Amino acid sequence: MSDTEKLDDSQDHSWFKRPERFVPQWVMGYARETQHLSRWSWDLHERLKTWKATEDSSFQIHSINVVDDVVRRGAVHSYQIGISILDTDRLGDALAKTPEPDVNVAANVIQSHHWVVGDEEYDPKFENSFEFGRMRYLPKHKLHEQITGIIEHKKFILISHGPDKSLSFLKDCGVHFEVLETIDTEKVVQDVRQVPADKVGSKRDLIKETGVKCQDPVLAGNAAHLTLRILLMLIQGDVDRHPHRKGVPMDQWSLLLQRIVNSKPKKRKLLRRKRSPSDSAEQIKNTSIAS
Numbered sequence: 001m002s003d004t005e006k007l008d009d010s011q012d013h014s015w016f017k018r019p020e021r022f023v024p025q026w027v028m029g030y031a032r033e034t035q036h037l038s039r040w041s042w043d044l045h046e047r048l049k050t051w052k053a054t055e056d057s058s059f060q061i062h063s064i065n066v067v068d069d070v071v072r073r074g075a076v077h078s079y080q081i082g083i084s085i086l087d088t089d090r091l092g093d094a095l096a097k098t099p100e101p102d103v104n105v106a107a108n109v110i111q112s113h114h115w116v117v118g119d120e121e122y123d124p125k126f127e128n129s130f131e132f133g134r135m136r137y138l139p140k141h142k143l144h145e146q147i148t149g150i151i152e153h154k155k156f157i158l159i160s161h162g163p164d165k166s167l168s169f170l171k172d173c174g175v176h177f178e179v180l181e182t183i184d185t186e187k188v189v190q191d192v193r194q195v196p197a198d199k200v201g202s203k204r205d206l207i208k209e210t211g212v213k214c215q216d217p218v219l220a221g222n223a224a225h226l227t228l229r230i231l232l233m234l235i236q237g238d239v240d241r242h243p244h245r246k247g248v249p250m251d252q253w254s255l256l257l258q259r260i261v262n263s264k265p266k267k268r269k270l271l272r273r274k275r276s277p278s279d280s281a282e283q284i285k286n287t288s289i290a291s
Contacts, residue, residue, distance in 0.1 A: 078118025
């Protein structure tokens, strides 16, 4: 815990005591500080009540990664896309009541997808390489329907490591998303750890810090998932450095975040298919990786 100025415990801190809002508000804080290029003050956050803007509205936290796009005759022929979604409701449940020791919390709160988009069948090695969730083959004409079934336009914060290229790529493919904020974890490392840009280290270095062993961290689905783990690792370290609020179990929540970051990979294997499975976008949206 930080030895900075003691907070006024007479304040209610009601937003801070709500487990389901704890991580989203912390993420929103990173959006503020990366915009203003200065360490953001949570004391100021409370005094100005800037959290009111999002208190009564929900938003998603996503990471999207696109790799291995194949261009033929000037048009994108096929590519792979990874999508990871941090389920803040499930995370809030886990923070409110610590899951049993044998529960893989990361698999419960982070839903990850790896889609091979195109009209040709890809090498089945990708199914074994994707370590965190669902692997699917998807015809290009199905992309808009499926991706808008799990990502809500103008209702998510996008987490990237380095400048994001996914939104412009998707726009070229006919899928246009506007985001609430985009947060670059490279900049968050600078802000949280107070280091210059040349001392941030590579994404592989940060993955090693999480303790997660992944054979192919650049595969789109793995890359998207690991970006969210890096985000949670940075939040967990930041929580420990901040003054702890009266009535808020920040030590307990910090341990739970660390448990998520360190969780072993867990996936659901699907049979290899040449065409998209028949399940609808709504079914995908409601499917848990943990099952």
